[in-house]
Amino acid sequence: MSAKIEHKTFTKEERLCGKKAIDLLFEKGSSFLVFPFRVVFLSDKQEGSLPVRVAFGVSKKYSKRAVKRNLIRRRMREAFRKNKHTLYGELTNRDKRLMLFISYIAKEETAYAVIEKKMIKAFDRLLSEYKTD
Numbered sequence: 001m002s003a004k005i006e007h008k009t010f011t012k013e014e015r016l017c018g019k020k021a022i023d024l025l026f027e028k029g030s031s032f033l034v035f036p037f038r039v040v041f042l043s044d045k046q047e048g049s050l051p052v053r054v055a056f057g058v059s060k061k062y063s064k065r066a067v068k069r070n071l072i073r074r075r076m077r078e079a080f081r082k083n084k085h086t087l088y089g090e091l092t093n094r095d096k097r098l099m100l101f102i103s104y105i106a107k108e109e110t111a112y113a114v115i116e117k118k119m120i121k122a123f124d125r126l127l128s129e130y131k132t133d
Helices: 019-028 066-094 112-132
Strands: 030-034 037-043 052-058 098-104
Touching: 019 037, 019 098, 030 112, 037 112, 052 066, 066 098, 066 112, 098 112
Parallel strands: 052 098
Antiparallel strands: 030 037, 037 098
16 A cells, blocks of 8 residues: 655655654665765665664754754755655655665755755665665
């Protein structure tokens, strides 16, 4: 049973949550950098889930103010939401599922346009890295 994929929203089912799932992702997952992001990914064994379950993080180490961290996280979610159709289409064709954690590692605030461009670049790199797995 596959859930309907809506390309214009970011639903609760798409969010990666739960300590066990996130710990497993960091323990067994692979990662790569596309500045300003560090992307950790792992094949998702959960049946019937959407092609991608994702979580976003901004470290206190790089951004001290919660207001700034929340702004950056909102920008990351929006860039993901607007461009996920490329990732979803490719993974659906391959009948694959992924768990993702996208961390923001830049020390300064980045404009939305740059975040969106780099998110697309991260998707392309993710698809090329995932082909080899």
